[in-house]
Amino acid sequence: MFLVQLIYASKVSDMFLPGDVESILASARDNNKALGITGMLCFNSTYFLQCLEGSRAAVNKIFNTISTDSRHDDMLILAYSEIYKRDFGDWDMGYVSESKLTRKLMLKYSSTDLFNPFSMQGTSALSMLSELKSEIG
Ligand code: FAD
Numbered sequence: 001m002f003l004v005q006l007i008y009a010s011k012v013s014d015m016f017l018p019g020d021v022e023s024i025l026a027s028a029r030d031n032n033k034a035l036g037i038t039g040m041l042c043f044n045s046t047y048f049l050q051c052l053e054g055s056r057a058a059v060n061k062i063f064n065t066i067s068t069d070s071r072h073d074d075m076l077i078l079a080y081s082e083i084y085k086r087d088f089g090d091w092d093m094g095y096v097s098e099s100k101l102t103r104k105l106m107l108k109y110s111s112t113d114l115f116n117p118f119s120m121q122g123t124s125a126l127s128m129l130s131e132l133k134s135e136i137g
Pocket of ligand 1: 050
């Protein structure tokens, strides 16, 4: 089965409540392990940036589930590609919070110094996530 990688951006909706990130991560870690999905999620209280990788069937399935989640909207796929190896194979769903999304990092990968994944191209988003992965360990 092919491996694919999908990167998307989205924005919190009015339905999003404090504490929802913890429940999202808990569901993600349980479900992703069962589906063989790995990846990373960045969040800064306004925007999400998520990378999902795994079999094409599993990534498409979980993306369809996530796309119906009322806690976010305006989903935009930044990249979807077949890959020969995983970039985030050690993470059922690694998490990057706002404190790691520094001005310096944003200026390196986007046109603004604030985290806004809608202003990033897919390759920049992937490079930034890879840099954050090395930092987090
Ligand atoms: P449960 O684990 O039983 O749900 C846990 C709790 O979350 C519920 O009690 C409920 O309060 C709340 N909840 C669940 N679904 C919704 C919803 N649609 N709207 C409001 N509250 C809800 N899921 C993954 O499996 N893998 C991921 O990588 C992943 N990434 C996500 C990224 C983002 C930005 C968002 C917003 C959601 C993500 N989710 C992910 C969650 C996904 O959308 C589903 O909510 C989840 O897969 C449902 O899992 P479950 O059936 O085990 O629900």
